[in-house]
Amino acid sequence: MDRLSAVSGAATAPTAASGKTAQSGLGKQDFLQLLIAQLKNQDPLQPMDDKEFITQMAQFNSLEQMQAMNQTMSSMSLTQASNLIGKDVQAATTSGSFAGTVSGVSLIGGNVMVDIGNATVPLAAISTVSAPADPAPLAAKAAPGAAKA
16 A cells, blocks of 8 residues: 555544544544654655654644634533523524524534524524513522522
């Protein structure tokens, strides 16, 4: 197997961590494996250029930073979406329109999803947010057994 077919095979091989095919791009582990293979298989009479090695390490560092930023952004979106719990919302998706009170939020496949009644819709599909029509039942649910003045 030549180098080109080995690299092409790595791009479509299932990843161990996710079990998905990584056709959309190489991951961090794939990048490290390719770099190690390059170092092992380099010609001793013509070793890898320093600039090329530094460029690849910079790309690896950029990949790690982008992954960390993506995880932070997902976490922030989830936190913001949690503020919708108990609010009345309207959402439109390709499956239809939904209206109701948000009962929960979740992170599914990197996407923040909002529970409206029996439906789960993406956060981006929400078009309107309003206070609940009757906030008193919400307060009663939040503090069951609380002493009334």
